[in-house]
Amino acid sequence: MTETTERIARRSVDKFARRRAELAESTLQALSELGYARTSLREIAQKSNFSHGVLHYYFTDKVELLTYSVRRFEEVCVTRYDEAVAVALSAEELEQGFGAAMAGTLRSDAVMHRLWYDLRNQSLFEEAFRADVLEIDAQRQAMIWRVVERYAELAGASPVVTQPVAYAAFDGLFQQALLHHLAGEESAAETLAEDAGALLGRLVTGG
Amino acid sequence: MTETTERIARRSVDKFARRRAELAESTLQALSELGYARTSLREIAQKSNFSHGVLHYYFTDKVELLTYSVRRFEEVCVTRYDEAVAVALSAEELEQGFGAAMAGTLRSDAVMHRLWYDLRNQSLFEEAFRADVLEIDAQRQAMIWRVVERYAELAGASPVVTQPVAYAAFDGLFQQALLHHLAGEESAAETLAEDAGALLGRLVTGG
Amino acid sequence: MTETTERIARRSVDKFARRRAELAESTLQALSELGYARTSLREIAQKSNFSHGVLHYYFTDKVELLTYSVRRFEEVCVTRYDEAVAVALSAEELEQGFGAAMAGTLRSDAVMHRLWYDLRNQSLFEEAFRADVLEIDAQRQAMIWRVVERYAELAGASPVVTQPVAYAAFDGLFQQALLHHLAGEESAAETLAEDAGALLGRLVTGG
Amino acid sequence: MTETTERIARRSVDKFARRRAELAESTLQALSELGYARTSLREIAQKSNFSHGVLHYYFTDKVELLTYSVRRFEEVCVTRYDEAVAVALSAEELEQGFGAAMAGTLRSDAVMHRLWYDLRNQSLFEEAFRADVLEIDAQRQAMIWRVVERYAELAGASPVVTQPVAYAAFDGLFQQALLHHLAGEESAAETLAEDAGALLGRLVTGG
């Protein structure tokens, strides 16, 4: 293989990958708008600038398209609170920053979060999604744990719950807030900020 | 109206109601097996040993059938831990009983719980379900709160979180356990029992 | 057979006939509202005060119900202009009275006329209706002819077209007026009155 | 855009249009055989040698398919007597030619005419069709008027009725003839020819 053909091949691989990424983006957009149960390939194709025929060129199957898209979703998902962790100089500041970050993403990314919960739920029925969902969830858990650990450190204390419990609690909190937020309760985000902050204190000794 | 005709009328009303209940049962069964996205009226009908035409005789609409079924589901849902509350003679006993009850229902009713989370999620997309879901959720919250309050009482302490926070935390815990349980992790239920007990302690002063 | 049983039998025959008539009435009402293509037995039953099951007791079949109803329709249909004929003392008066009667029935019975044309049209596709439709049409033709003849008599003239031609012309006129009337043209009835009067003159010598 | 892509685009637009036309043809065939009330999309598809899915590819809706088909129908409809007008050298000849043309189309296009009356009638119930029907009717009226005017010209006379009246009269005549023709009366066409000719004379002065 000459250098040239190699370059061409690489470029076309890149193009292939880029197309898939592009289509995944459209897929996520459609999913977050319509939900899993109502998202059709036509709808997805329409959100991209391709014909729906092309979806079957880049993905064997609707399921493959969706799982690929979910996997991509992860990247956006799992570093959301890291900045709050990085900038906080005291436990109090982290408490506030974390709460504010949660409220912020609730307000601005509600449909994406809704999508995540929808997909995670689908994985209860559809094996195909399960592995990816579990992995994303693990990363989300780690993200939360970074907050808890740093909080404990700043507070000179230790966590009193395990990683999974901490994650479950915050995730439950967020999900409730999402539900109420989408139902039109204007105070949902604010309440979330307060509750999340308070809960953080509950999960480390003497918090 | 004579007594007889009254009885007949009542009986037929009852029969109508009974049939609706029966069909709702089949609906829940289908939903819990297949999930919202894949449950068709034909599937439901097949589970009920009626023709699918019957569904439209008893319900005006797929949406009406589903919302009715969800509403019925509530009854089963919201008293699950009351016995644990009633029989516990000490905080420790309640901690154990509550954890055991959670683990028990996780093991034996996993598909029903999966259904609940599916429907709650659907309500994020479909307004039609929202009101019912919110109401059921409120009752679930109250159910959890009965546990927390009793626990605090037995422990001679007070809750340190609000009702919604307590519910969110336990609900998040349960949901995680369900995810792992359905993914085949055999220890999920056991872990849930421990974690739930421990969390209970975290949510009251000095717990 | 005793006199009594005879009387009972007769009475029950009467009742049978009365029921059929009653149901036919509801049928005509439904048909005129919804049109042939959209009228279901359920709709008909709802307009009566019976359950839809009863329709199959009194009529073997939807077609029989409809043909029976059409046949009954005839009675209302075919004497509509006789009074105008009876009271007119001059050709001019008849011209006016006939035009006014046409305009009047267009305004107040539009849906019934629509029904008639719908059924007559169905008879082009469905043999079952044909004989009845033709007979009703013949009676309508006779009704029109009574007008034309009387008009000629009062004018001291003779018709210059045959019965069928006269009927066809007035029927065409009426149908056009109905179309425009139902399309919302407010002047349709008035125009019909004038046109019908004028046409009457054209159809007898020197008119 | 290069010439080639232009041609391709045009060709594909043309192809799209051609397919729509083709499907409209099948639709008209189905409608004329079965009537509005019994024509289903599946039936139409079967007549077209396509699957019924195709109908929804080319038309958004059953209503759109039908209105499109009706609109196409118009083209065939409204020039039917122009040749008779063009070739007639005398009033008498036109009278005969017009009558013959009517009889001819009655004999050979009966089912299409039946369709027209069916659709016009549907428009009394279904707003969606109304505008198209009224427009077609207007063109039919103009077509008839061309005959009447030319006849008057050839006879050195003037029409004594308005356009709408003339149209209504001939349309009524034709409809009656159609009814009897389809009911099996063999003489219907012949009678129509005579009656139409005679009526033509009645509608101009001294005719």
Next chain:
DNA sequence: CATGAATGAGCCTTCATTCAT
């Protein structure tokens, strides 16, 4: 590569009809 025409299974719903009560 990409398009979009075409397919056919499947969905929700309506409806004439049957029949036990």
Next chain:
DNA sequence: CATGAATGAAGGCTCATTCAT
């Protein structure tokens, strides 16, 4: 007699998927 429960065919429509171009 009359009801209304139940059936199942059929209707309009959506959609994942295939494939010729």
